[in-house]
Amino acid sequence: MQLKKISLIMAILSGLSACGTTPNSTQQTVSTQTQVNTAPVVQDMDAVALLARALEKDGATRIQLLYNAREAAITEQNWQVLEQACIELESKASVDHVQNKLYVALARKELGKYESAHEILQSVNEKLKLSEHKAWHQYLKGSIFASQKLPKKALVHYFQSADIAQQNTLAIAGLDAEIWAALQQLSSYALERFDRGSVIQQGWVKLAKYHQVYLGSTVQLHQAMNNWQRRYKNHPGSFIIPTKVKSDINLAPYEATKLAILLPQSGNSERLGAALKNGFLAAMDRSKISEIHFIDEMDSAELIERSLQEIQADFIIGPLLKSNVVKVKRSGFITSSPAIFLNEVDASEADRVHSEHFYFALNPEHEVEQAMVHFLAKGYQKPMLLAPNTPAGKRLIAHFEQQWQTFSETTPEIGFYSNTEDMVKVITELLEVDSSKTRIKEVRNLFRSEVESETRSRRDLDAIYILGDAIETRLLKPYLDVNVSTFAERIPLYASSRSYSKQIDKTDKGDLEGLYFTELPWMLPDAVNERNLRDTYSRLWPEQADIEQRLFAMAYDALNLIPELKQLSRIPGKEFEGLTGALSIKEANQIHRKLIWAQYHKNKIRLVSLDERPPTPLFMQNTE
Known part of the structure; x- marks a missing residue:
C-alpha cells in the first residue's frame, strides 16, 4: 500500500499536472508564474495552511496557492484538503476542469465515497480528450470496482489504462500495484x-x-x-x-510435525470434541504430523497455558467454542505461535489481527451470501425468506437484507414462524392467498349457483429461500406447493444446509422435489473423491448425527490446511478443495467456505452448478 501511495504522488505531479499544458492554458501558466515570484514563501507550509492562505487571497495568487495546496495534499495524503482545494478551483475559468474533476474523484475514492467518485467519472465520460485524462479515468474507474470486490471488472479498466499509458509513454501511479493486487484475487x-x-x-x-x-x-x-x-x-x-x-x-509452507489441539473433552460439548478428534486422527494418515496432543479447552486458561508450555507444539488448532477462543487468545504461548481457531470472534474481541492466527468456522452467513449472489446473478427482484423466529434466524435474515440492499432497490419479503400453525399463517399472508380466498367468498355470496374457483397467489415473488432445519423444511415445502397458484409459474425453492439431514433423508425425503440447497461436500453422496475415507467412516460411525459428521469434516480440513495456509493468505483467489467446501482466506485471516449446490430430483439428490457471478453494487449498475 505504501508503494502505491508514493508512486501516486510522483505520477500525479508529473502526469496529471501535465494535462494542464494545453493551448488554452499557456497564457495563464505564464501569468501564474509571474505571480509566484511575488507570492509569500510557501515551501514550509502544509496542505491545510496552504488552503487557508489561498482562501484569504484573490486572483492569480489564490489560484497558485490552491495549486500548491492541491499538490501538498497529495504528498501528505490529505484527501479532504485535496477535495476542498479542487472544489475551490472549479469556479476558475482557466483551470483544466476535466483534470480537476479527476482529482476530486481521486480524493473521494480515497475517502471511501465511492458512489460520489463514480458519479464524477460518469460526468466526464464525453469530455475526455487528452490521453492522460483517458488513462487516469480508466484507472480510477478500475479502482472503484476493486474497492467493491469486483477484481474482474476492475482489471478490464486497469488493462485499458495500461494500454493507453504504454502507447503514450505515460506514468499512471498506483496502476501497476493495483493490477497486481486484483490479479491475486x-x-x-x-x-x-x-x-x-x-x-x-x-x-x-x-x-x-x-x-x-x-x-x-x-x-x-x-x-x-x-x-x-x-x-x-x-x-x-x-x-x-x-x-x-x-x-x-x-515463502516456505508450515511444516508442522507436533500439534497441540484444543477441543472440548468434558461438559455438554464432549461429544462434539470426540467428533473433532476422529477427524484429526483420520487426517494424520496423509500428513507429516507425527505427534498430536489433545488438551481440554474447558480447562482454565492457566492450566491450558501450562500444558502448551510443556508440549512446545509447533502449531495449534482450536478451541471450538467462541468463549474459549476469547479465553485462550491472550495465552503467551498461543500469542507467539501459528494457530487455526475453530470459530470466529466478535469485532470487539478481534483487537488486532495476528498474521499467523486464522479463523475457521462453519459459518452459516457464508451460505446466505452464496445464495444471495446466485439470486442476483439470476436477476431475481423479489425473493421471499422464511426463517424460524429465533435469534439465529433473525441474525441470518438481517445479514441477507443488509447485503441485498447494496445491490438491489427492492426489499425481500420476510416471514418468521414459531410453530407449525404459524407456518401456515405466515405463508398464506405472504403469498396473499388469504386475500384471494376472501375475494372468492365475496363472489360466491353474490351468486346462488355453485361458482368454480381457485385461489391465486401473488406473482411478483421470484424465489423462496428457506432457512429452517430439516424437519421445518419438510413441513414448509408442501404448504408452499399447495398455496402457490397453478396459474403462476412455479417459484424456485432454495434452502441452506440446515435443511438437509443424512439421517432423516435415509427414511424420508418428503415431497422435496426441485428444492435447491447448499451443503458441505462431505455430507452428499459422490461429492468428494475420498471413497476409502467414506467407507471407513461409515463402518466405524454408522449412526453419527449430522453435526458430528460436519465437525469430523471440519477437523479433517483444518489439519490438511496447515501446509496451505501461507499460500492461501498471500493469494486470495487460491482455493483449497476440502470436505467442507472450497476454502480460501479473505480479510482478517478468515477462512471462507464456498459450499456446493445440490437439488432433489426424482427422489434422489443430484449435484448442480448454479450461476454465482459477483454482483455489481447498485450505484454502478447500468453504467457499463
Whole structure:
C-alpha cells in the first residue's frame, strides 16, 4: 500500500499536472508564474495552511496557492484538503476542469465515497480528450470496482489504462500495484480467461499464473520469473519481481510435525470434541504430523497455558467454542505461535489481527451470501425468506437484507414462524392467498349457483429461500406447493444446509422435489473423491448425527490446511478443495467456505452448478 501511495504522488505531479499544458492554458501558466515570484514563501507550509492562505487571497495568487495546496495534499495524503482545494478551483475559468474533476474523484475514492467518485467519472465520460485524462479515468474507474470486490471488472479498466499509458509513454501511479493486487484475487480458471489481449495484459496474467502455481517452491518460482523476464522485457510488471514476487520466493509452507489441539473433552460439548478428534486422527494418515496432543479447552486458561508450555507444539488448532477462543487468545504461548481457531470472534474481541492466527468456522452467513449472489446473478427482484423466529434466524435474515440492499432497490419479503400453525399463517399472508380466498367468498355470496374457483397467489415473488432445519423444511415445502397458484409459474425453492439431514433423508425425503440447497461436500453422496475415507467412516460411525459428521469434516480440513495456509493468505483467489467446501482466506485471516449446490430430483439428490457471478453494487449498475 505504501508503494502505491508514493508512486501516486510522483505520477500525479508529473502526469496529471501535465494535462494542464494545453493551448488554452499557456497564457495563464505564464501569468501564474509571474505571480509566484511575488507570492509569500510557501515551501514550509502544509496542505491545510496552504488552503487557508489561498482562501484569504484573490486572483492569480489564490489560484497558485490552491495549486500548491492541491499538490501538498497529495504528498501528505490529505484527501479532504485535496477535495476542498479542487472544489475551490472549479469556479476558475482557466483551470483544466476535466483534470480537476479527476482529482476530486481521486480524493473521494480515497475517502471511501465511492458512489460520489463514480458519479464524477460518469460526468466526464464525453469530455475526455487528452490521453492522460483517458488513462487516469480508466484507472480510477478500475479502482472503484476493486474497492467493491469486483477484481474482474476492475482489471478490464486497469488493462485499458495500461494500454493507453504504454502507447503514450505515460506514468499512471498506483496502476501497476493495483493490477497486481486484483490479479491475486482471481482463481486459476479466471486467470486463464484473462490470458489474451495486448502484450501488456498477457504479461501481467502470465506473471500472476506463475506466481500462483509456484508460490512456495523456491527453485521453480525463481526459474519461472527468469523466463518471464526474458519474454517480457521492459514490461511494467517488472517492478513486481524485485519487490512482491521475490519476497514470496522463500515463502516456505508450515511444516508442522507436533500439534497441540484444543477441543472440548468434558461438559455438554464432549461429544462434539470426540467428533473433532476422529477427524484429526483420520487426517494424520496423509500428513507429516507425527505427534498430536489433545488438551481440554474447558480447562482454565492457566492450566491450558501450562500444558502448551510443556508440549512446545509447533502449531495449534482450536478451541471450538467462541468463549474459549476469547479465553485462550491472550495465552503467551498461543500469542507467539501459528494457530487455526475453530470459530470466529466478535469485532470487539478481534483487537488486532495476528498474521499467523486464522479463523475457521462453519459459518452459516457464508451460505446466505452464496445464495444471495446466485439470486442476483439470476436477476431475481423479489425473493421471499422464511426463517424460524429465533435469534439465529433473525441474525441470518438481517445479514441477507443488509447485503441485498447494496445491490438491489427492492426489499425481500420476510416471514418468521414459531410453530407449525404459524407456518401456515405466515405463508398464506405472504403469498396473499388469504386475500384471494376472501375475494372468492365475496363472489360466491353474490351468486346462488355453485361458482368454480381457485385461489391465486401473488406473482411478483421470484424465489423462496428457506432457512429452517430439516424437519421445518419438510413441513414448509408442501404448504408452499399447495398455496402457490397453478396459474403462476412455479417459484424456485432454495434452502441452506440446515435443511438437509443424512439421517432423516435415509427414511424420508418428503415431497422435496426441485428444492435447491447448499451443503458441505462431505455430507452428499459422490461429492468428494475420498471413497476409502467414506467407507471407513461409515463402518466405524454408522449412526453419527449430522453435526458430528460436519465437525469430523471440519477437523479433517483444518489439519490438511496447515501446509496451505501461507499460500492461501498471500493469494486470495487460491482455493483449497476440502470436505467442507472450497476454502480460501479473505480479510482478517478468515477462512471462507464456498459450499456446493445440490437439488432433489426424482427422489434422489443430484449435484448442480448454479450461476454465482459477483454482483455489481447498485450505484454502478447500468453504467457499463
